[in-house]
Amino acid sequence: MxxxxxxxxxxxxxxxxxxxxxxxxxxxxxxxxxxxxxxxxxxxxxxxxxxxxxxxxxxxxxxxxxxxxxxxxxxxxxxxxxxxxxxxxxxxxxxxxxxxxxxxxxxxxxxxxxxxxxxxxxxxxxxxxxxxxxxxxxxxxxxxxxxxxxxxxxxxREGPAVLSATGPAPVDAGDLPGEVYVEGGPFIMGTDRDDRALDNERPAHPVDVPAFWIDAAPVTCADFQHFIADGGYDEPRWWSPDGWEHRMEAGLTAPLFWEHEGELWMRRRFGRAEPVPGDEPVVHVCWYEADAYARWAGRRLPTEAEWEKAASWDAAGWARRYPWGDDEPDPERANLGQAFLEPAPAGSYPAGEAPCGARQMIGDVWEWTASDFAPYPGFRALPDEGYSAAHFDGRSKVLRGGSFATHPDAVRATFRNWDFPVRRQIFAGFRTARDAV
Incomplete structure (x- = not known):
């Protein structure tokens, strides 16, 4: 040696x-x-x-x-x-x-x-x-x-707070546009070059994605309140058939931990009650709620291929490990690691901006995508069938990007999380997309 x-x-x-x-x-x-x-x-x-x-x-x-x-x-x-x-x-x-x-x-x-x-x-x-x-x-x-x-x-957990729940200082979003454009064409999805990548991130393989527009920042609590105020939870046309069935059975009327008190929306966060901050990404919504919001807004959820291309591919056709490059995450680029126990305001972390101009694609909130969790072509289970392969059953949707609760070692642009579309206790939000026409 x-x-x-x-x-x-x-x-x-x-x-x-x-x-x-x-x-x-x-x-x-x-x-x-x-x-x-x-x-x-x-x-x-x-x-x-x-x-x-x-x-x-x-x-x-x-x-x-x-x-x-x-x-x-x-x-x-x-x-x-x-x-x-x-x-x-x-x-x-x-x-x-x-x-x-x-x-x-x-x-x-x-x-x-x-x-x-x-x-x-x-x-x-x-x-x-x-x-x-x-x-x-x-x-x-x-x-x-x-x-x-x-x-x-x-x-x-019910009961008095035991964790410090301070949030990050707001970062002015400046003139961040509502959406950004991602050029169409083939790119390499997944990775073969990251020794830390888990089995479901491998192998790297070509995917052709038509041009699309994607939100420059995650959907905010204020955005989601407009959906609620417009009767979004009561209008079946915004929901998929399975989503409407779940909305009725579960009695969904707002994100988990939200309560309406008079004219004010309140939320419970780690044992404390506080007003819902309108400028933060919405969190604790299930896939069905995210999908319904996107339909109501005249948009859709991005596929995971679209999400990964937006998060990591630069104009030169080179994949970045993170939206900003290959350097490891730090507090100037992303809200990770439970340093703060809530998302930063939408549009924060300009130093972590993706090549397309989107922000907060790593950290803050997991982002639901339109895609089912499935193996890539040539998938090989590591170390055995029990980690990813057992979940390739068509029941789970893919989440991308990590949250404020995710450790930096456990997320990257290729990382694929998954969960059932009814799950709301996870730290998940979303952003929307549309076809470029």
């Missing part, structure tokens, strides 16, 4: 360990602020008890890294079934014999100690799971994703 190769290996291992440590820091912070009773409670049937997430991230790390890479024996036989997300739906998890909070913390600490030893001794070969320490990064991203899930549980 040359010195240069050795340096790259050391850098890859250091970066993987840093990401693992950052994920663990957030996991512990989101659970240390609550007592055992609240960690063991199920705050919504949509979510696991927080103590389940706490042990689950350690169990997955043990399976993928301690056993899968390190070849070690199971540390606590019998845990795999308890913390298998497919074996036990969330509504059933409070009845399982879960580890108590103190036991869960001891377990994940013991797993991490073995992971550090495995990382120190493993040879990072060109095998797909080891190249660039991929499987270690994937494990960190998995825990980061549960950090966002746990934050959503905090938002659903």
């Amino acid at each position: 040359t010195h240069r190769t050795a340096d790259r290996v050391d850098a890859a291992k250091t970066r993987a360990l840093d990401s693992l440590d950052a994920a663990r820091h957030r996991t512990l912070a989101l659970t240390a602020c609550l007592g055992d009773d609240e960690l063991l409670a199920q705050h919504s049937p949509l979510m696991s008890p927080l103590v389940w997430d706490l042990a689950h991230v350690g169990n997955q790390e043990e399976i993928w890294l301690v056993r899968g890479v390190g070849g070690r024996a199971a540390m606590r036989p019998g845990l795999d079934g308890l913390y298998d997300a497919f074996e036990h739906p969330r509504a059933e998890r409070p009845e399982l014999p879960l580890l108590r909070p103190a036991e869960a913390r001891e377990y994940i600490a013991a797993v991490r100690a073995r992971t550090v030893d495995v990382l120190a001794t493993v040879e990072l070969t060109d095998a797909v799971l080891l190249r660039g320490a991929f499987i270690f990064h994937m494990t960190a991203q998995h825990e980061h994703q549960h950090g966002e899930t746990m934050l959503a549980t905090h938002q659903l």
Whole structure:
């Protein structure tokens, strides 16, 4: 091994360990602020008890890294079934014999100690799971994703606030237009060059997208209030048949956590009541609500191919890892990492602007797209069928871009999130698009 190769290996291992440590820091912070009773409670049937997430991230790390890479024996036989997300739906998890909070913390600490030893001794070969320490990064991203899930549980939780909920300072949108133009033509979607990219982001492949217009910023709370005031929730013609059926069954009348008090819309945010800020991107809307709004506005949701092209492709035909380039996210470019617990005003972060002129395509709110979650041509499951492939069933829609709750290590222009079109507890908003004619 040359010195240069050795340096790259050391850098890859250091970066993987840093990401693992950052994920663990957030996991512990989101659970240390609550007592055992609240960690063991199920705050919504949509979510696991927080103590389940706490042990689950350690169990997955043990399976993928301690056993899968390190070849070690199971540390606590019998845990795999308890913390298998497919074996036990969330509504059933409070009845399982879960580890108590103190036991869960001891377990994940013991797993991490073995992971550090495995990382120190493993040879990072060109095998797909080891190249660039991929499987270690994937494990960190998995825990980061549960950090966002746990934050959503905090938002659903009743009771006094336990998290600081200050928001970012407004950034003047200036003369930002309402929409921006994206030229038509082929581009390369997905990636083969990012060692951290998950299986559903691969492989890179050509896609031809006709020219289109896309909102320069996400749809705001004020925009969405116009939809409500115009009777958007009561007019079937704006809703797909499935969407209208769900709207009626669920009794949807406004985004989740919104309440109308007199002439004022209020929202609950991490245990605090506050007026809905009109200039922020709307959040906690399901796909059906986003689709209905787009129809009402005479527009549509962008496909995920359109979203990715708008977010990352420059005039020279080169894909950027992020809208602004390949440099890692920082606070001047995107609202990420739970530094603030709400979106920034629409039009913020000019330093993070995409080549087409759109802003906030990374961070602030996940953005629903029109596309179903499906494999790319030539898809290969990594590390197994359980991560992405199990969800290629036509039931989920693709979300793009991350939110204020997403860690920077767990998002990029090619990253694909997915969820059922009825989900509203996630930190999701949207922007709209239209054909260029």
